[in-house]
Amino acid sequence: MATPPSSSAVREARESFGRRLREIRKDSGLTARALSALAGWHESKCSKIESGTRPPSFDDIRAYAEHCGVPHLANDLIDTARGIDGMYVEWCQLERSGLRRAQESVLPVWERTLRYRIYSSWLIPGPVQTEAYIRALLTSIRDRRQLIDDVEEAVRVRLDKQHIVHEGNHRFSIILEESALRYRIGGVETMAGQLGHLLTVSTLPSVSLGVIPLTADRSGLWPVEGFFLFDDAQANVELISAHLTIVQRHEIGLYADTFTTLAEQAVYGAGARSLITQAIDALG
Known part of the structure; x- marks a missing residue:
């Protein structure tokens, strides 16, 4: 996904989205390292996504939802990410x-x-x-x-x-x-x-x-x-x-x-x- 223009509104939205993903992961009982291993990511990728410093791709979001046992949330999470991309x-x-x-x-x-x-x-x-x-x-x-x-x-x-x-x-x-x-x-x-x-x-x-x-x-x-x-x-x-x-x-x-x-x-x-x-x- 393309990086949006620099703004406090977008940065805050990305950080908020990252916190939401972190909560989903913690509710599933997975550590950041364990989720990265399941998804085939570098072990630091999960932390970067959850801190809002690395915007996740739509495939990343699907992986979050799938491995955390909430595949039904994938479309809503993708809608949120798409909104952040074009919001500002x-x-x-x-x-x-x-x-x-x-x-x-x-x-x-x-x-x-x-x-x-x-x-x-x-x-x-x-x-x-x-x-x-x-x-x-x-x-x-x-x-x-x-x-x-x-x-x-x-x-x-x-x-x-x-x-x-x-x-x-x-x-x-x-x-x-x-x-x-x-x-x-x-x-x-x-x-x-x-x-x-x-x-x-x-x-x-x-x-x-x-x-x-x-x-x-x-x-x-x-x-x-x-x-x-x-x-x-x-x-x-x-x-x-x-x-x-x-x-x-x-x-x-x-x-x-x-x-x-x-x-x-x-x-x-x-x-x-x-x-x-x-x-x-x-x-x-």
Whole structure:
């Protein structure tokens, strides 16, 4: 398996995965040396894998599961390892060929997903963005990260992706913090158009839109990082430095549970439309 970009998040994930393998081995009663002998490895290999300093191959993981008497865990362990490999991609790597390529890279998962769960605390999410809002966002990213200027091509790709909102059996559950309605992206005119568009798409049968009011009691769960859930197969999180992809089942479950809790704090229908209208009025 390829070594992922250097990051504390990946290092911690590898160390955590190694600890999980160590626990499986200890539960089986095998020493690290005994497992290495059974698998035909150098005697230090097992220790390196369990410390997170040597990423295991998928065959290594199958050997762990087989010799430790838990072959039924092999596929889940491999899913976790695969997730670590692809979990962290720095923006400078993802966008090195421009913003258009970055937009195109997510098309396969967008097309195959049927159920989208999206949470955002500061931004109107891509499926319901207007052209002007998209252009303002991508222009800012281009300038901040000093990328090549392919903003117009990237805008077109993102707009073209939005056909899934209107076609097929795709369903969108979107939860916004009220603050996302208030942050001004692209100026007053752009925000007014974006919020008006949000009122329109909120009436589509494919879209469920909830807004968590600023006045909501957040004792149970405060605002968290924005994330996308694609069916129950993948979660995506955008960090300041990188794009995080999560495919481990237990982690996806954590995001799904968090989404459910956030959704319970939101208002819908007339309540959500009232908050959007107030945000439009606040633009003056």
